[in-house]
Amino acid sequence: MRDVYIIGAGIHPFGRHDLSGLEQGVAAARDALKDAGADWQDMQFAFGGSLAAGNADAMLPIMGLSTMQFINVANGCATGGSALLSGYWSIKSEEFDMGIVVGFDKHPRGAFNADPKASGLPQWYGDQGLMLTTQFFGMKIQRYKELYGISDETLGKVAEKAFQNGSLTPHAWRREPVDLDTIMNSQMVSDPLTKFMFCSPAEGGAALILASEEKMKQLGAKGVLMRGASVRTRPQGSFEVFSPSLDVERGGTPTEVASKAVYEMAGIGPEEIDIAQIQDTESGAEIMHMSENGFCADGDQEKLIQDGDTKIGGKLPINTDGGCLACGEPIGASGLRQVYENVIQLRGDAGDRQVPGNPRLGYTQVYGAPGLSACTILSAA
Amino acid sequence: MAELLDKEEILKLEPLAEGLFRLDNGVPVLLGGKNKETGKIVFPMPSGAEAERFDVVPLKRTGKLWSWTVQRFRPKTPPYRGPGDDKNFQPYAVGYVELEDQVIVETRIMGDPDQTLKIGMEMELALEPFELGDEDKYVSTFAFKPVA
Numbered sequence: 001m002r003d004v005y006i007i008g009a010g011i012h013p014f015g016r017h018d019l020s021g022l023e024q025g026v027a028a029a030r031d032a033l034k035d036a037g038a039d040w041q042d043m044q045f046a047f048g049g050s051l052a053a054g055n056a057d058a059m060l061p062i063m064g065l066s067t068m069q070f071i072n073v074a075n076g077c078a079t080g081g082s083a084l085l086s087g088y089w090s091i092k093s094e095e096f097d098m099g100i101v102v103g104f105d106k107h108p109r110g111a112f113n114a115d116p117k118a119s120g121l122p123q124w125y126g127d128q129g130l131m132l133t134t135q136f137f138g139m140k141i142q143r144y145k146e147l148y149g150i151s152d153e154t155l156g157k158v159a160e161k162a163f164q165n166g167s168l169t170p171h172a173w174r175r176e177p178v179d180l181d182t183i184m185n186s187q188m189v190s191d192p193l194t195k196f197m198f199c200s201p202a203e204g205g206a207a208l209i210l211a212s213e214e215k216m217k218q219l220g221a222k223g224v225l226m227r228g229a230s231v232r233t234r235p236q237g238s239f240e241v242f243s244p245s246l247d248v249e250r251g252g253t254p255t256e257v258a259s260k261a262v263y264e265m266a267g268i269g270p271e272e273i274d275i276a277q278i279q280d281t282e283s284g285a286e287i288m289h290m291s292e293n294g295f296c297a298d299g300d301q302e303k304l305i306q307d308g309d310t311k312i313g314g315k316l317p318i319n320t321d322g323g324c325l326a327c328g329e330p331i332g333a334s335g336l337r338q339v340y341e342n343v344i345q346l347r348g349d350a351g352d353r354q355v356p357g358n359p360r361l362g363y364t365q366v367y368g369a370p371g372l373s374a375c376t377i378l379s380a381a
Numbered sequence: 382m383a384e385l386l387d388k389e390e391i392l393k394l395e396p397l398a399e400g401l402f403r404l405d406n407g408v409p410v411l412l413g414g415k416n417k418e419t420g421k422i423v424f425p426m427p428s429g430a431e432a433e434r435f436d437v438v439p440l441k442r443t444g445k446l447w448s449w450t451v452q453r454f455r456p457k458t459p460p461y462r463g464p465g466d467d468k469n470f471q472p473y474a475v476g477y478v479e480l481e482d483q484v485i486v487e488t489r490i491m492g493d494p495d496q497t498l499k500i501g502m503e504m505e506l507a508l509e510p511f512e513l514g515d516e517d518k519y520v521s522t523f524a525f526k527p528v529a
Contacts, residue, residue, distance in 0.1 A: 113457050122425060124398035126460025128511055128522050129452060130487055135475055138450030146448075146500045190450045245413070245424035246447075246477060246485035 004091045005216050005223030006378065008036025008209030009343040012104070014202050014327040015173035021053020021203060021330070025104030026062050028205035028333070032100065036209040036221050040064050043209075045090055045099035047083035049073035050332035053106045068099075077368015078231055079103055080206065080335030085374065087210045088229045098211040105330030107201035119242050119370070133281075133369070134198065136241040138190030141284025145192065148299035150287055152192055156183045157305050158283035159197045159325055165312060166326025168353035171337070173202055174326040197283040202328025206336035208343070224343050227361075227377040228265030232258035234371030241369045255279075255292040255365060258373040262363075263294070266377040270294035273377075274359035275345055276316060277338035279367040280323040290318070293365050293375070317355045320345060335366035335374055346380040391508050394521040401425055402508075402523050403439075409508045411440040411523055413484055422484040441480040442506045443528065449476030451494045464514035478504045478525045491526040503528040 010031025012024040019027070025048065033040060040063045048056025049072060057070040075082035080103035087101040114133075116126040125131050144150060160180050166172035183196040216223045234240055237251020263269060270293065278293055280286035287301045295316060296304060304310060310318040321327060321341045324334060342362030344350045360380045367373045392407055402409045414426035414435030426437050455461070455470035465471070474490035476498065490498065491509050509524035 110457070114460060116460055122398060122428070123460070124401065124522070127397060127462040127513075128489060129456045129461045129463055129473065130475060130489070131460055132452065132456055135450050135452060139448040139475075139477065142450055143448035143500060188451070188453050190453065192450075244487050245422075246487075247421060248479065248482060248485060249421075 001092055002094055003213050004088050004226045005211050005213060006208050006226060006339070006343050007211045007216050007219065007221040007223040008032040008034075008038060009340045010035055010207045011171045011337065011340050012205040013171045013173075014204035014330060014333070014337065017203050021050055021104045021106035021205070022058050024106070024203060024205035025050065025053075025056060025102050025207070026059050026205075028104065028207040029059065029063060029100060029102050032207035032209050037219055038098065038209055038221070041066050042098060043068050043100045044096040045087065046070040046102065047073050047086040047099075048102040049075070049079035049083050050103065050105045051076070051079060053104055053332065056102060056104070059102070075231070076370060076372060077331055078335060078366055078372045078374040079332045081366045081374020081376075082231055084208065084336060084339060084376065085229045085231050087208075088226055091210055091212050097215040098209065100207060100209055101336065102205070102207040103332040103334075103336045104205035105332040106203040107330065109201070114242070121242060121244065125244055130244070131242055133241050134190040134193075137198070137282045137284060138193050140239055141282070141288065142192060144284065144288055150299070150302050152184065153180070154287065154302050154305045155192060155197055155283040156180050158280070158286050159183045161311055162280065162319060162322045162325035165320055165353060166322025168351075169321040169326070171204075172322045172326045173328045174322065193282050193284060199281055199324035199329050202330050204328070204330040204333045204337065206333045206340050208336060208339060222347070223381055224346050225379045225381060227268070227379050228262040229374070229376045230258045230261040230265065231372065231374040232261060238371060240371035253292050254371050255289060255367050255373040258375045259293045259365065262375040262377055268361065268377065272361055273316065273363045274361050275320060275342065275355050276318050276363040277320070277323065277341050278318060278363075278365045279373075280319055280325050281329065283325070285367070286319065286323065289365060289367065293363065312353055312355055320350070320353055320355060331368070335364070338364040338366060339376055339378070342378050346378055391510055391521055394510060394519055397511055397520045397522040400428070408442070409506055409523060410442060411486065411506060413438050413440045424484050424486045440483055440486070444478040444480040444504055446498060446500055446502045446504050447477040447479045447485050448500060449474055449490060449498045451475075458514075462513050462515055464512040474498060476525070489522070489524040491524045496527070498527070
């Protein structure tokens with residue numbers, strides 16, 4: 001076993017574009033290669049995925065038919081995280097010295113279309129209007145608010161911070177700050193969440209070049225060390241999207257399991273993390289994921305967020321590029337965007353949104369249907 | 382519309398799906414599935430090959446509201462088969478109701494979507510007419526409502 005470094009990070013801005021999903025993935029891959037100072041022909045492997053924009057290996061004829069091992073990854077919302085995990089093990093196991101992970105997507109506007117049969121659910125569940133991800137998000141935070149005393153205003157402040165950070169981020173989709181009143185008074189989508197508290201399906205691409213220490217030195221590249229990467233699926237009794245019924249015996253969450261695993265790999269605890277990118281499909285998710293990832297006890301978010309502790313410059317800056325709320329959520333690219341952001345921050349290259357004080361340890365967590373989470377911990381070189 | 386149908390008429394409607402509930406002397410009872418090995422109860426009763434691992438069990442008719450939200454925009458069709466379009470859509474509340482020692486069931490909540498809903502409040506099962514927009518007719522489906 002040996003260390004794994006991220007020696008290049010590339011992104012195609014998130015949002016709405018005239019390019020295909022694949023073209024955005026190609027742009028991100030080229031950006032990452034340039035950043036690493038490496039050639040496509042030198043990549044020994046690729047792991048890539050998209051949910052709605054076709055097979056990632058369609059980029060081979062565009063980038064070059066190098067004969068490398070290219071594996072398409074499809075793992076729901078953790079597609080990017082799973083691609084990264086695969087690349088991580090490929091180098092850690094000493095099988096390969098350098099490769100690329102890439103994710104991209106392009107989704108239609110509005111809520112995702114749901115197909116009961118594809119999720120193994122009866123048709124009536126969709127017929128009568130129960131099969132919506134937005135309902136799940138509303139109900140999960142509704143209960144959490146009641147149990148742990150989170151206010152509506154705190155939900156609004158999460159979104160306000162996201163758009164503020166997005167306004168400083170070149171790859172973000174929403175580049176204008178939105179004031180708290182506008183967020184609170186925007187159209188109610190699924191109580192207690194308003195329109196501005198939800199992210200939207202979007203487009204974009206992200207890519208990372210992974211390498212061993214030896215390879216990194218050969219190239220004269222400056223890398224960020226991967227201290228751990230994990231993907232875990234839901235335990236018995238977790239509350240997930242599209243559940244016609246739940247076990248009366250309540251259990252944990254996939255995020256708690258994946259989080260615990262990545263801290264163990266890295267040999268550190270959540271109190272040591274300097275910067276975190278965590279899944280914020282909507283405002284409530286960021287709040288709940290703060291505790292699921294170990295950054296605070298249930299209910300402490302109210303004070304932390306009201307005090308501004310999760311802003312850039314706060315005690316633990318969260319979603320420094322505006323997260324899904326400001327970047328949108330192209331499923332295949334979303335988890336890799338989080339890692340991209342931490343690489344840039346840990347190198348000190350984040351410009352206007354740079355977290356002060358030379359952050360050393362960065363954490364990411366992407367979560368999604370049907371109940372899985374992928375986490376990473378990176379450390380500055 | 383829906384409110385114009387009285388209780389007797391609702392009972393005569395064809396159910397949205399078979400096997401969701403039965404009527405005991407005109408009183409609806411949801412049907413769950415009890416896992417033969419673990420004893421855990423799920424709703425609905427599984428169908429197909431999976432059904433062999435479960436026994437049908439009648440579920441409690443009352444329980445406590447576990448969580449809720451309101452569907453404020455018209456869900457996409459498909460899969461949604463309710464009436465109307467984006468402009469005349471009528472919001473509806475949905476939630477989970479905990480049936481003690483059995484299972485927590487996801488359900489539509491009857492009545493005004495802006496009625497006061499509170500986690501922990503007592504809820505009871507009822508049948509609700511549901512208009513199929515694509516067939517221009519009513520069917521019956523299960524829903525819960527706050528205990529008066």
